[in-house]
Amino acid sequence: MIMVVTVFLKNTFLQLYRPTSCRNLRQFPQKQFMAPNGTGRNLPARIVNGGIAGLVGVTCTFPLDLVKTRLQNQCRVNGELLYKNTFDCVSKVLRTEGFFGMYRGSGVNLLLIMPEKAIKLAANDTFRHSMSGGKPLTLIQEVTAGAGAGLFQVVVTTPMEMLKIHGQDAGRIAAQHSAMNGHSTMTVQSPSAISVAKNLLRTKGVFGLYRGLSATLMRDIPFSVVYFPLFAHLNALGLISGGSSERSPFVVTLLAGMIAGATAAVSVNPMDVIKTRLQTLTPSSGQSEYNGFLDCVRRIFKEEGVRSFFRGALPRAIVIAPLFGIAQSVYFLGIGERMLGAKQLRPV
Template structure:
């Protein structure tokens, strides 16, 4: 009869190790590196959907009132047909360069902040009160914009460049950076903040709550498949909720003549109708959901490995 108790005790010790708060420069650097690897993994898998989303959000009707793309599938086929297979990966390299610090900051800051709150409240990080989880997520969204805005504006400029006539040369990432300059790289930052802070505010606590439904009652550990499923579900709904801010951000980053956030928002509603604020919402959700599911799964695998090897 003692063997089951010993096994339960071992599981409990493992669970406690996994939930133990870890602070200090070394731990933060480890979280940053894990977030970077997670971001790169997810981005390389879902990038073709991202370029479809950008094209759909930026498309405008021609003189006859006809849009270039009927839907996401038509957009993807058109890109492959006229630009080749490489066209669906246009802008990938600068995006990977930017996604490394962006995901590193986002995932690490949220994780670190949640652990900081949990330690001071003397509760398990997995059972942190909801409003504290929201505060941690909002903090992560605020910090990540430092890396997000330059990465996204370069990526979007290169993705949209694929719609130019064949005889017009396509710019390289370095040419886009030189043309924009430091100030230009942060064009549309208010819209990026309006998208990323609410997204993180909604996403991270939702993911944490969903994970608790799948926790093993004895060990408190969530299976990896549940980590992925929780990330996909939380990201899908959070991404859909902030789509209007993403559409405005895309317009502002494509052209410098779009004005500010308020003017761009008003122009879209007045000229294209309120529905235009949700252009590309489904491709966006289908991008963000698996991206964060894969990223969080990759991040969780690394975190558990590091904690068990300590």
């Protein structure tokens, strides 16, 4: 699967950037192919912007992401759910695990979110600029750019979320065992991301870190297909004229990212539930390990009903909305361009 993705991305990249003939170059303004005033540094600058944006965004929203994971992974214990709703989950985590319990599993996420967001945001931005040719993008081009960004990011996203979910879910497992045994107190033992990674590499090889890859692809590509075109159109409503560096106000970009993020998050929530279940190393009590994507879909539908595919949709939307709003706003601040002396281009 990884090899197929790699070959596809390589061929797509070559098609996007390779001119069909030398004669075709004369049909476009020279500035489309030249790098005036430092624009040749745009790709590294976009990567820097994406990394900083991801780090700031995930630091602000990680506690809600933990709540989303706990809600999606829980099952009934003695006939009752461990967490009744989002607010009940937050209350119980704070009471039993303390404030830092809300950041359980955040280490690996903070480490890998920088390359993940750098790839996602920079890839979409680069694809859009390469396909625009100075003209407005068609819907097909916008969808293609978003799909390409989603396809690129799974190389980092899949192992990152595999390790993150294991850390986030430690409290849920401990609370579940405590409830089953009738204990009023519990001890949360959360293995480090390094120990989890070593164990997976030792027992299942590199592909152990890519467990749930198919579900991740089926979540992240549709998410990007919905998110990026919707964000671009909402953000364009606030564009202020100013030459090639036209830019929307910070608040407009923030709101556009939040609305587009929440919309995309809810639309692909069923795939997020499946991905979370597949990547959970310790299934809920009374459940056996899922045997692949189709087995996971069948068993959730049969044992828990359709509504379970939308479990955690509210906290996921609450997580994704500010995450992408903050990340997209920070991305467009142009920190990378100022650091590398690159020219900040107008969003397309």
